[in-house]
Amino acid sequence: MPKLFSPLNLNQISLKNRIVMSPMCQYSSDDGFANDWHFVHYSSRAVGGVSAIIQEATAISPKGRISYKDLGLWKDEHMHNLNKIVDFLHKQNCLAGIQLSHAGRKASTPVPWNPKENLKLNNNYWESVAPSPIPFNSDSDIPKELTIQEINKIIQEFKEASHRADKIGYDIVEIHAAHGYLIHQFLSPLSNKRTDDYGGNFNNRIRFLLEIISEVKNVLSKKVSLWVRISATDWIEEGWSNEDSIQLSILLKNMGVDVIDVSTGGLVNAKIPVQPNYQVPYAKNIKKETGIITGAVGLITNAIQAEEILENNEADFILLGRELLRNPYFPMEAASILGINPLIPPPYERAKIVF
Ligand code: FNR
Helix, strand or coil: CCCCCCEEEEECECCCCEEEECCCCCCCCCCCCCCCHHHHHHHHHHHHHCCEEEEEEEEECHCCCCCCCEECCCCCCHHHHHHHHHHHHHCCCEEEEEEECCHHHHHCCCCCCCCCCCCCCCCCCCCCCCCCCCCCCCCCCCCECCCCCHHEEEEHHHHHHHHHHHHHCCCEEEEECCCCCCCHHHHHHCCCCCCCCCCCCCCCCHHHHHHHHHHHHCCCCCCCCCEEECCCCCCCCCCCHHHHHHHHHHHHCCCCCCCCEECCCCCCCCCCCCCCCCHHHHHHHHHHHHCCCEEECCCCCCHHHHHHHCCCCCEEEEEECCCHHHCCCCCHHHHHHHCCCCCHCCCCCCHCCCC
């Protein structure tokens, strides 16, 4: 059996194979609500055979959205439409995950396909917040520095959204601590210049994340697996480093986090050597140094490449992003390429290639 199609048992859940859909914002919601687009988008990948889907960055508060079109889970009313998606995924034997997020200083942006939209004119603008009043780049506004009281409120919002996710029936809650969004802004010395308990040394900069994890853990039932996505490096000498990521992963593991989903970058403009597998060494390192289950992501686009990463013990599973946008049926094709019978839903049985 190829490793890509062998099950992976975590504490609470079992992945039927090692292909997981990476979270990808759809910028297609109004007031945070999921709609038919989300239902079709996620259901298609479940039909295609991934073992789990990590739903796109889902905002824990309106201000935590990247854009006004982001998905959200800051109120109970959001739960119904998400529940429909989760139920369908479960019927396809696909685990349902949700990535909970706050965009911090990267909030309040136009959607990517309409970058020139005048947000203020259209009432789609709000003031962003961050650990320190340092803008993301020269085009961004200066974010408001969070007070301790506001930090505590955001921690509570992560907790409340996690509680809702649990009630909806998600199998996985992933906390988004990567890509330069709010939690990453606290982690990195490049964006966190605070002088209180939440800034300065490593222990202070990771405090915000650890407090979120501790609160989220408190509300998640035992059957839900807790994952954290990190950027394992800022790709800048003075920034968040590989070594920081290892130290953080040890602490997260001890707190009961099941998986580190290992990405990189996004905090500042940096030169990134983008090429196939470019982030895999970080997943490998964290796995080797901490023993925690890791997922590798980033320019992994074919079955043999994915199988090799697993065979080389560089990660425990593979997250696919853009390849699944191009091809929802990647897992079926990958099975054929690796020489095993793909699991095809009965209504699609006749699509099987016959040699
Ligand atoms: C992303 N990515 C992303 N990451 C994340 O943690 N949360 C998110 O909501 C999003 N949103 C998003 C939208 C779109 C359209 C793309 C293409 C990407 C990053 C994504 O999960 C993945 O890490 C990268 O795309 C690299 O993997 P691939 O695409 O090379 O397989």
